[in-house]
Amino acid sequence: MIDFKEAEAAARNGFNDFVQGASNIVLEEIVISDDNSRYEVTFSYDVDRTPSPLSGARTRTPLFELATVLGKRKEYKTFLVSSKDGSLKGFKRYKGQ
């Protein structure tokens, strides 16, 4: 049976395989299921979807700042890791927020 550190490492591998464009990845939570069969490992991360302006550099107006804020959002995902062998069982949207 793997420990919490190994579960985190396995989940990070899964994260890197499936989540694109993430930065500032932070481990938020690790819990083991009641039957000890799997770990649930939750990461938060920033996603920057700010589009490039229609043309050239723009003045940083309030609307420019708003578009930048809306384009950068913190998101969460929970990865399911087998406690037996550390294999990835999948991931899901985090519902704990």
Place this chain on the structure above:
Amino acid sequence: MAKNKKRSVPNHKRNIIIDTNLLLLLIIGSIEEGRFISSSKRLKDFSIRDYDLLLKAIQSFGEGYTTKYIAAEVSNLLDLKGYAQEKAFEIARTIFETFKEIDSNLNDDLQNPYLPQFGLTDSKLIEMSSTHLIFTADDRLSPLLWGSGQGNVYSLAMIRALAS
């Protein structure tokens, strides 16, 4: 009352008002890569691409303005559940805190000649189109805004066309 008397060509100095449906797109599209756009009954005609285009379009302008009527409509029409709805209101709060509010007087606005045909929110929008650029996806409203605002309207169709 917040007013912008300028009627210059749209640029970063221009102030805009975003209509209810496009605000809903902006709010709901901001949650988890836009996955809830398809969940909202009000956003059946929109896609995540429309969200990206709208975000790209508004950042070229100066300040966002809104009315109490638009804010109330947006608040009433956010139709997600649980966590997603909480996120939606968090984003709505961020957006409305960024926008400046246009003063409105209910008694005055009830005298608007467009009220019977378009209702309170849209008749106020028609009035404001003489001084503000209006972003709207309302095909019924767009021609009237064009007439009233001498071209002070960005329809979603125009935004899509600019990007194609």
